[in-house]
Amino acid sequence: MAEKECSNTGCTKESCEGCPSRQQPQSFQAEPNCYTEIKHVIGVVSGKGGVGKSMVTASLANMMAKKGYRVGILDADITGPSIPKMYGLHGPAQAGDEGIYPMLSENDIKVMSINLLMPDEESPVIWRGPVISNMVKQFWTDVIWGELDYLFVDMPPGTGDVPLTVFQSLPVEGIVIVSSPQDLVRMIVKKAYNMAKAMNIKVLGIVENYSYFKCPDCGKELKVFGESHIDEIGAELGVPVLGKMPIEPEFAKYADLGNFELADNSYVEDAFAALR
Numbered sequence: 001m002a003e004k005e006c007s008n009t010g011c012t013k014e015s016c017e018g019c020p021s022r023q024q025p026q027s028f029q030a031e032p033n034c035y036t037e038i039k040h041v042i043g044v045v046s047g048k049g050g051v052g053k054s055m056v057t058a059s060l061a062n063m064m065a066k067k068g069y070r071v072g073i074l075d076a077d078i079t080g081p082s083i084p085k086m087y088g089l090h091g092p093a094q095a096g097d098e099g100i101y102p103m104l105s106e107n108d109i110k111v112m113s114i115n116l117l118m119p120d121e122e123s124p125v126i127w128r129g130p131v132i133s134n135m136v137k138q139f140w141t142d143v144i145w146g147e148l149d150y151l152f153v154d155m156p157p158g159t160g161d162v163p164l165t166v167f168q169s170l171p172v173e174g175i176v177i178v179s180s181p182q183d184l185v186r187m188i189v190k191k192a193y194n195m196a197k198a199m200n201i202k203v204l205g206i207v208e209n210y211s212y213f214k215c216p217d218c219g220k221e222l223k224v225f226g227e228s229h230i231d232e233i234g235a236e237l238g239v240p241v242l243g244k245m246p247i248e249p250e251f252a253k254y255a256d257l258g259n260f261e262l263a264d265n266s267y268v269e270d271a272f273a274a275l276r
């Protein structure tokens with residue numbers, strides 16, 4: 001007997017159960033390049049700019065690489081890419097029929113960024129949102145990442161087009177939120193947290209940056225940006241605080257000189273448990 005055709009009128013949740021015409025929700029996930037096999041995709045996000053998201057991304061990548069994991073960084077910050085400079089990498093990245101090859105840092109981290117594809121690193125990217133989002137998607141579909149244990153995605157700040165594309169198109173397992181100890185932060189962290197929740201993405205934890213500056217003369221910890229409220233915020237959201245990073249001129253120097261592979265950021269060591 002022929003299946004009864006659904007008229008798509010007067011449907012209810014109950015009548016749809018088992019109906020042959022029922023459509024599954026559409027998945028927006030993009031296929032990775034056929035030479036890519038990645039175990040964990042981790043997003044690093046911040047509600048606002050300049051909080052040190054790239055520094056935390058690279059610190060987490062360094063930590064995992066040092067522990068022997070195969071690591072990559074997808075620099076999704078298209079209009080403000082900083083990962084290649086931190087590792088002293090300069091394009092152009094090579095491409096073949098199969099896709100684009102990421103470049104390799106001194107500590108064997110695979111990196112892909114718009115700055116490795118531009119003819120001139122100092123040219124600004126003046127593209128509209130959808131073009132930018134598409135580029136980020138191509139970093140997933142067209143880049144030959146090979147076999148990786150961890151791919152860290154350094155997102156642009158905020159909750160705009162790119163984070164939305166990354167959350168929808170890539171199999172993001174969880175995110176790390178980066179924040180700083182300022183009053184606005186409570187609201188900003190919650191925005192990033194709520195976006196992840198709305199997209200069914202797990203929040204692995206929060207890293208606070210610029211927590212203090214240790215005086216080189218007296219050793220006193222100076223709270224340059226005010227008292228931290230991150231423990232309260234973490235408890236309120238039920239999310240662990242994975243680290244509190246001080247202002248550390250040595251890290252800034254490594255980033256500026258392009259040898260961030262030398263930065264051994266022990267302040268993010270607690271993130272290891274959350275990443276496993």
Ligand SMILES: Nc1ncnc2c1ncn2[C@@H]1O[C@H](COP(=O)(O)OP(=O)(O)OP(=O)(O)O)[C@@H](O)[C@H]1O
Nearest residue numbers: 049050051052053054055080157246247248252255
């Ligand atoms: N803990 C730190 N100690 C010293 N310098 C730092 C620290 N964190 C970040 N910086 C420096 O501050 C600047 C901004 O950091 P970073 O680029 O990581 O921020 P971001 O949040 O990724 O920025 P954007 O909003 O542009 O994406 C960089 O020059 C970086 O080297």
